[in-house]
Amino acid sequence: MPSLASHLHRARRVTVGLTLGGLLALAEMVQVVLLTPIHVIPAARAPIEAFGGKLVDLNRRRLVAYLNLDDLLFVRPTWQRTESYLARRFIVGLLGAMVLTLIVIGLGSAVIMGWQVVDGRPVGGGKEGNTWYEIGAIAVLGLVLLFGAVWTLIGVTIIERALAVRYLGPTEEELLRRRVSQLATTRAGVVEAINDERRRIERDLHDGVQQRLVALGLLLGRARRATDPGRTEDLLRQAHEESQQALRDLREVTWRVYPTALDEGGLRTALEGVAERSGVPVSLRYELAGRLDLATETAAYFVASEAVTNALKHGGPSRIEIDVAVEGEGIVVAVRDDGCGAADSAGSGLSGLASRVAAADGVFVVDSPEGGPTVVRAWLPVLVGV
Template identity: 45%
Template sequence: MTSRPIVRDVLRMLGGTAAGIAMLPSTLVAVVTTPRRPAPTVLDALATRLTWMDGIPRRVPPARRTRGLLALSALLQLVVLCILALIAAGVVVGIQMLVAAATGGPVALFSARPGRVTWATVGLFVAPGLVLLFLALSGLGGIAWLERRVWDAFQRPGAGELSQEVVRLHTTLDEVVDAVDSERRRIERDIHDGVQQRVVALSILLARVERSDPAEGAALLRTARDETQNILDDLRDVAWRTYPEMLQRDGLAVALRALRDRVAMPVHLDVEAAPIADRAAETAAYFVASEAVTNAIKHADAASITIRVRSGDGLLSVRVEDDGVGGADAAGTGLSGIASRVAARDGRLRVHSPVGGPTVVEAVIPCG
């Protein structure tokens, strides 16, 4: 049971070593041509080779470290090539000595005349040869280990990069807090100007029912029931804009279909996204679509909206396009809020809205 993984690891190391030797010419060319091609292609191939060897995913390091990584990889492969050449030379010498001892013939590499190489001579070379072979094979394994450590060191962020990332995260956190506060204020306005006013109107209707005659009271009660339904609809709208329970329960595609059905404007929904377990990414994508649709309805004077969702390669993308008048402000409260939400997921948001339209809001979000 335990021998199979060991044999597999050895075979993968040997296969990765052979692949590294085969890639040596392209690696040397990439060192010279960095940062132009074929350096990116070679780096991708090197990362794939190392990932295949030990099963640990590796990403390409920052561009400014590319040349150094390629140069070290080429140097290590040159050392591997030298070790393999020495092993091959040792094998050739060993075979010639065995043939000479068995047949009494000469050894051309040593200029040994016929009969000079005996089995005793071969025995004197066996122990040193085995030690050298062991050291050579150990060197190959050590270089394979060293190459992986070099790659890990180059892809690890430096102090300056970590400092920039901390600053970015602090900025993103401040933007997210501001967006949450703005969303709370908007919900408060919706409740105050919408639901609260309807509740006040409903209480006035009920008070009139108490003072009216039966005929008028029946009509007022029907009006009160209608007003109650309007209040419920407003509360559902506020709840949907806060966080739709359907998104958590059924996923992004179902939530977007429900969003489409709640909008009076024609909305074309095109979802080709495999189910993902990253609910945070789905939530960010949903609110991108929801805010873009809301802006199109309120400001764009659009006739139709298209929502397109795709997933693959660890990314979830959502694109919302309307045929309105354009001129959307990416720095506005709504779009800046979803931009902060997307940035918090290390994603990208693009808003293209020339005057005259169309407006395109597109987000690309990493997902697990």
Template identity: 50%
Template sequence: MRRWLRVFLGVVLGAGTALVELVFVLSAGLALTGLLILPRLRARVASPAFAGAQAMAELERRRLAKYLDSSHAGRPDGARALRYLAVRCAVGLLGAIVLALIAYGAVGMLVELVELWITVGDPLEGRSGIEKFWLTVYLIVFCSVLGFLSLTGLAGVAVMDRALGERFLEPDRAEQLRQRVEQLSTTRSDVVAAIHEERRRIERDLHDGVQQRLVALGMLIGRARRAGDGDRAAELLRQAHEESQEILRDFRDVAWRVYPAALDAGGLHPALAALVERAGMPVELRYEVARRPAVEVEAVAYFVVSEAVTNAAKHSGAGIVTVRVDREEGWLVVRVDDDGAGGASVRGAGLSGLARRVAALDGKFTVDSPVGGPTTIVAELPCG
């Protein structure tokens, strides 16, 4: 009932705006036709007409989104908006006719019943039981058919209204291609920037971690060679051996952050399971994907989880992190929730890099992290 009420209100409002649009379209059409005679007035006439058409088309777009569940992100130019209004006012007037017929039928039936009751009295009085039964059935069937036809008319007007919105309020093919080119240019630049940041991060990890440990290892070995005492030399060699083990662990961590070998070995699930084991904090993993996604999708999903878990462990003070990976209608949805202090921003260095990685695959990336928490990071990746 609530949905039908919204559709009814949408058709009523559309019928009302159709009258205004009809007057505007006729006036704008006459003014634009007059430009054939006085072309020098083009700037004074065409610009206001097209601006008014765009404003009215925007109102129609909002009406469709609010009442008819038809959202459109496009903003048509003036000429296209005027063509849309010219066609839409006809649909709106059709809706007005349907509403008028419904109102006429309802009021007419009510008047007839009142007159019949006043002049004749109770129409069922003096009739047999079987006559009363068939008369009641007739009225029920008659009213049901009229109600069905009325609802069908309203639904038909709503469907045509949505179809016109899809036809005129969405970008045309040339506009879609232009937007796609702009999007690809932006994502290409973002990918280059993300790769550059990743190189710098790897360089910092090697310089501040592995390189410093190698210097310490060299110093320990040099001191062991110069030590005259055998016990002292043995102790220094023991320390050098431990340092070499730490270097190997650092190398494995750097290699894992560059590209985890578990992705090639078993896919995303075992790679995330290994990440959870190495997280250093409680992480709950819920993986519900039956068919393995493409390798590039798995890699981006892994890095989203890795960065989100790392941020939660280092900055948010979270007690637990929940990772959910699902497949929904051709999308791999990665959701990471933590109960930390919040305040994370997609403009931060780490999360902005993830946003660029996701955009490179035509995915969607959102961060909801109010101050005080909790934090929710969602990445939606197309996976066919």
């Protein structure tokens, strides 16, 4: 729950934002009332549109800095949308400025009347003394007016946000264009992630399993040619150990291609397998109540598995933590290690994870300062409720 200090800080920011909005309303009124009518003159169009664009840009900065609006929601509006926005915004801005002015006047009057009561003088400068009934009535009336003024400011803030989203936000056409661009980028990322995965599997089979099988064949060949029974037994023992290691390597490759534990026990079981196979202690904090859709579980598993592998390979950690929790309409998978840090997010491992997460319409972030710790965090939307 937010503290009183955070509420006061937010109230101060909103007050500053509305005050600046009131000052901008004066310039916006000049734009709408005086300059817009002469916009039909060709020579005046460029400076008038530039001035309107400057007012919109100032409002955008004010809304982002003081009213907590996301800067990504804004686009450069057309002249028609700019004028529609400013024509409505300056009325709202003036309303906010008037309410703030009344609040300041009211608070100043309350301070003066309070001092008069403490000093024993009649409230308002009259000649007769004050009764407690009159003082109480004035106090209650002041509180009611203050309550109404505060809620009016809240309404002004809501209208400010709504106008910005309506006139300065992206149109349906712009949203569609962004989505098409995002899908094209995601598709390219998926293709690249698949190619990286194929290259990794080929490399694991060539450098791992294949080399084990070659060594196994050599040992068996030497055992067949050996004449000393003791030597033959020793070579067969080595061949048996090599075959067991080849099986373990092959099992590791198949786990990295697709873990069967996802089908059998779900994401928790698969992540417990990741923790068990790790060479350093791995703690798992899993806060999901039920099963996820298979696509989300697979993406979450590979984020955790590859992040752990990357940490063991490059970070030299002594401990790794895996957290899986619900956040909004999706889940968060976070892997934290106490290694040396300075992880390269553009490297093949982490960039492949970023592509995999982007393909699922998720968000992937790597925080790895020099000296650690490294935190790999992925947010993934959930198709089926958790």
